[in-house]
Amino acid sequence: MSNNRVSRRQFLGYTLTGVGGFMAAGMLMPMVRFAVDPILQQHEGGDFVLTDQAVADITEEPVRVDFAFEQVDAWYTSEVTNSAWVYKEGDKLIALSPVCKHLGCTVNWAGDTENPTQFFCPCHAGRYEKNGQNIAGTPPLGPLDEYEVRDQDGFVAIGAVRDNTLV
Amino acid sequence: MLNKLYDWVDERLDITPIWRDIADHEVPEHVNPAHHFSAFVYCFGGLTFFITVIQILSGMFLTMYYVPDIENAWQSVYYLQNEVAFGEIVRGMHHWGASLVVVMIFLHTLRVFFTGSYKKPRELNWVVGVMLFGVILGLSFTGYLLPWDMKALFATKVGIEIAASVPVIGESIKILLAGDSTILGAQTLTRFFAIHVFFLPAALLGLLAAHFIMIRRQGISGPL
Numbered sequence A: 001m002s003n004n005r006v007s008r009r010q011f012l013g014y015t016l017t018g019v020g021g022f023m024a025a026g027m028l029m030p031m032v033r034f035a036v037d038p039i040l041q042q043h044e045g046g047d048f049v050l051t052d053q054a055v056a057d058i059t060e061e062p063v064r065v066d067f068a069f070e071q072v073d074a075w076y077t078s079e080v081t082n083s084a085w086v087y088k089e090g091d092k093l094i095a096l097s098p099v100c101k102h103l104g105c106t107v108n109w110a111g112d113t114e115n116p117t118q119f120f121c122p123c124h125a126g127r128y129e130k131n132g133q134n135i136a137g138t139p140p141l142g143p144l145d146e147y148e149v150r151d152q153d154g155f156v157a158i159g160a161v162r163d164n165t166l167v
Numbered sequence B: 001m002l003n004k005l006y007d008w009v010d011e012r013l014d015i016t017p018i019w020r021d022i023a024d025h026e027v028p029e030h031v032n033p034a035h036h037f038s039a040f041v042y043c044f045g046g047l048t049f050f051i052t053v054i055q056i057l058s059g060m061f062l063t064m065y066y067v068p069d070i071e072n073a074w075q076s077v078y079y080l081q082n083e084v085a086f087g088e089i090v091r092g093m094h095h096w097g098a099s100l101v102v103v104m105i106f107l108h109t110l111r112v113f114f115t116g117s118y119k120k121p122r123e124l125n126w127v128v129g130v131m132l133f134g135v136i137l138g139l140s141f142t143g144y145l146l147p148w149d150m151k152a153l154f155a156t157k158v159g160i161e162i163a164a165s166v167p168v169i170g171e172s173i174k175i176l177l178a179g180d181s182t183i184l185g186a187q188t189l190t191r192f193f194a195i196h197v198f199f200l201p202a203a204l205l206g207l208l209a210a211h212f213i214m215i216r217r218q219g220i221s222g223p224l
Helices: A008-040 B002-013 B016-023 B037-062 B073-082 B087-114 B123-145 B150-164 B170-178 B186-218
Strands: A049-054 A063-073 A076-089 A092-096 A119-121 A126-128 A146-152 A155-162
Touching (some): A008 B170, A049 A063, B037 B087, B087 B123, B123 B150, B123 B186
């Protein structure tokens, strides 16, 4: 028998706190889970989207290739057009995301006349090498993302976006 | 008539001490612009509150027409501004007040800083004040998206990328705000609306209450 006898007052305090805690948790748990649901959702990689850009016309100079796909935004489904910078490295097709890794603006190839062999972001003058490598001293902290890309019956098909594998 | 009504209520509920306690207190000479004009710097806190009240009222009325839906949000803002009587005024109050409240908070903060009013025993009120500043910036950020025009969309894209740059939990903050890991769309708008209209105002009112209770309890800081 322990020396610390629990008084009636303490006992009631503990039980009421416990019951109150359960009630609070019972209210809060569904609401918090409801709010964080998007964080816990699993996303499967997108399918390849066929573009009307012929692979034969792709050179070593990046060109902008638009591709449209059906985007499901919860209850809202719409046709969205994104673009990629596509070029050939030898025979290999490469597609880079135009989304600047600084704050999400859209980069252009040779957008800065002083750097005609680089990607350029007009928002804060971020620059990238042709393979997406960010140039030290400009705002971006990482390389441009890369799209999965393949030759589908002579046309460029663009797949899911992933981290840059070239740098 | 009004006096009789007041007396009738007061006789039963004894409300005089309550409103006396809230409203009836001396304004010291050193903070009264009527005595020293330079004391107008002590008005910025009150002006912040005044504009905050305007923001709450004009915001309440804006929601009579606004819908947080990506198909209709912009249309509803266009309609309430251009088709509804005084719509331009009511939206203008909310639009300009939003910037002005940040300016006033900043001036209020400067006054508190340069008069040293944050020092003991008022440290906690400074802390609550900084939290209020954060809540107001949150309201500014979430409110900016609601008209759902291009400026709002891209400003939010950038803002969310800034939030995502927080170490370790940045990506989770981003998804929690945007409602999706890649899309800034329908769920982002409803989330921002909920945060702008319910969550942050609730936090704002709670913090304001704490701010005011503390200043009444401690009194305004002394002259320099």
